[in-house]
Amino acid sequence: MPELPEVEAVRRLMRRVLQGKRIVRAEVAPDEIVLSNARPEAVEAALVGRTVQDIGRKGKFWWLELDETPWVFGHLGMSGWIRELGTESIRLHSHGDAPLDDESGRPRFLKLLVEVEGGGRIAFTDGRRLGRLWLAEGPHADPQVQRLGFDCHENLPEVDELHARLQKRKSPIKAVLLDQALFAGVGNWIADETLYHAGIAPKRLASTLTREEVTALHAALIKILGHAVGVEADYTRFPEDWLFHHRWGGGKGATELLGDSIVRETVGGRTTAWVPARQR
DNA sequence: CTCAGTGTTCAGTG
DNA sequence: TCACTGAACACTGA
Numbered sequence: 001m002p003e004l005p006e007v008e009a010v011r012r013l014m015r016r017v018l019q020g021k022r023i024v025r026a027e028v029a030p031d032e033i034v035l036s037n038a039r040p041e042a043v044e045a046a047l048v049g050r051t052v053q054d055i056g057r058k059g060k061f062w063w064l065e066l067d068e069t070p071w072v073f074g075h076l077g078m079s080g081w082i083r084e085l086g087t088e089s090i091r092l093h094s095h096g097d098a099p100l101d102d103e104s105g106r107p108r109f110l111k112l113l114v115e116v117e118g119g120g121r122i123a124f125t126d127g128r129r130l131g132r133l134w135l136a137e138g139p140h141a142d143p144q145v146q147r148l149g150f151d152c153h154e155n156l157p158e159v160d161e162l163h164a165r166l167q168k169r170k171s172p173i174k175a176v177l178l179d180q181a182l183f184a185g186v187g188n189w190i191a192d193e194t195l196y197h198a199g200i201a202p203k204r205l206a207s208t209l210t211r212e213e214v215t216a217l218h219a220a221l222i223k224i225l226g227h228a229v230g231v232e233a234d235y236t237r238f239p240e241d242w243l244f245h246h247r248w249g250g251g252k253g254a255t256e257l258l259g260d261s262i263v264r265e266t267v268g269g270r271t272t273a274w275v276p277a278r279q280r
Numbered sequence: 281c282t283c284a285g286t287g288t289t290c291a292g293t294g
Numbered sequence: 295t296c297a298c299t300g301a302a303c304a305c306t307g308a
Contacts, residue, residue: 001285001286001287002286002287003286003287033303033304060287060288075287075288076287077286077287077288077304078285078286078287078288078304078305079285079286079304079305079306109305127304127305127306128285128286128303128304128305128306129303129304129305130286130287130288130303130304130305131287132288144288168297169297169298170297170298171297171298171299175298175299178287180287180288187286187287188285188286188287189286268299269299269300269301270285270286270287271284271285271286
């Protein structure tokens, strides 16, 4: 669920609540999966007493920039989310809504809680435990962040460079769009949405795209990411003509978009929704 | 009870 | 060494 716009929304939320403040309390769940190779006490120690200078993001990875290292890094995985406690959480599409609190008022699936001076609190929850929390000296010292390609929102290359890169790739454009070593931040729905707006069939080999098609792809990425980031990933504010609103269908039978049928099939190892009448 | 689905990593193949 | 594919991971909710 969380793709680039959702992670950017979370980053902005953390900036609003945490930036410039000193952390007075941190609680890290002893989850040996989410805390891949960090100890909960080490993460807590890295946070408490520190001042949050900024929140960094590249692709779907984010990190807290503190006044001392190590910094705390995170990834939301498929079901992770961050919300401010005591306020309404940002609405997420589909089944990704932030987990409700249990009877005691404590967030379900809590993995990290941070409280700053003045009382602001944020909670990182993750029901499916594919999210991660870890410590690193900085983005340049972290192998996972280092592996990423360009951030699609902040550093999308120009058409000519994109065209040159895609010409070297022999797999379907859908699979290439999902490659974080190239298009950092693109996930399943953004890849489908981009291809729909660009009029390109997901199974087309990336190397066969013409310069005109790469131009359309480039424009579609900018349009979709720009809008989704602008509304802080609130899908209720996505335009009605986006595939997004129709791709999951009504549960039964064929779904349509502007009179054309939507096909669902596996491409690049992921469920892909596309409109054959509009994508070649 | 079964299964889809979300992102990343890793094993296996070419 | 690289590109690519498909499975595995963990869990919820339909």
